[in-house]
Amino acid sequence: MATAERQTAAEGIRLTPVRRRALEILLESHRAMGACEVLERLSQDGFGNQPPVAYRALDFLVEHGLAHRIQRLNAYAACHAPGQPHAPVFLICRGCDKVAETGTDSLRGALDDLARASDFTIERMAVEALGLCPACRAAEDAS
Amino acid sequence: MATAERQTAAEGIRLTPVRRRALEILLESHRAMGACEVLERLSQDGFGNQPPVAYRALDFLVEHGLAHRIQRLNAYAACHAPGQPHAPVFLICRGCDKVAETGTDSLRGALDDLARASDFTIERMAVEALGLCPACRAAEDAS
DNA sequence: CATTGACTTGTTATTCTATAACATAAATAA
DNA sequence: TTATTTATGTTATAGAATAACAAGTCAATG
Ligand SMILES: [Zn+2]
Ligand SMILES: [Zn+2]
Ligand SMILES: [Zn+2]
Ligand SMILES: [Zn+2]
Secondary structure: OHHHHHHHHHHOOOOOHHHHHHHHHHHHHOOOEEHHHHHHHHHHOOOOOOHHHHHHHHHHHHHOOOEEEEHHHOEEEEOOOOOOOOOOEEEEEOOOOOEEEEOOHHHHHHHHHHHHHHOOEEEEEEEEEEEEOHHHHHHHHHO | OHHHHHHHHHHOOOOOHHHHHHHHHHHHHOOOEOHHHHHHHHHHOOOOOOHHHHHHHHHHHHHOOOEEEEHHHOEEEEOOOOOOOOOOEEEEEOOOOOEEEEOOHHHHHHHHHHHHHHOOEEEEEEEEEEEEOHHHHHHHHHO
């Protein structure tokens, strides 16, 4: 949160009340949340209760690297490393729905090479893996 | 299409009329199509005209590697290399909405390393990059 | 200070996407 | 044949996302 404030101040963009609260909600939950779920929390706090209110706040956070969108789940999660440029990888467990944000430099390099080779300008990317976390795999193996 | 027939026959799974037609539709269009768009085409050919008809056929194709789902676009595209295991990368142009399927072994390796390190079992993955194709970048630079 | 223009928030209404639940039909296995 | 599975179709509902408009805020300019 402090990082987010420093960053938005530095970039001269406005972390307004709704946006700030939306980020707090994502940070507090420690998991990926759907837009409608975020909207519900926002409206409880006195903000608007119509879809665009949540979508705009979340779009802003994603736009400025403060949150990520998990396409596969139609959900959003706060970024673990805002500011710092990275190619995040989301490991999504189909057993318990937990999402882990990770990433490696070698992956980043591989994607950069690919973009260069195809002359495609990559502006944003999403790497999402669906599978089983250690706990859920153990549970599945046991059954 | 011939590849798909050989593969389904070999695996003992059924490429039924709806599924076959759905794949043909994806192949004919040469682009990513939304489920509702596919449904429309299917119903024109005498198949059911309710959402589940399209979703089930598309799920089958994805399940068996005959098509990919482009999460960011909520759309589906026929696979360029069915049968052959690969970690596809989709380059999605935000200018013209075209989708290119590509991929590299180094990327595949980087993801495998990551999975091993985190003890996460990857079952399926999606790598999607949003940006500009050469043509659209040229157009944007000119303006 | 007053006004302009950019940005932000809120609301209404609509569209697109996806799934649950059930009934019927076809294919496969016993 | 009979039972079991698999696939198809329909109805109804839930969930996600956007378009379009109105109103408010804010900083800057004259
Ligand atoms: Zn991040
Ligand atoms: Zn799990
Ligand atoms: Zn493919
Ligand atoms: Zn383009």
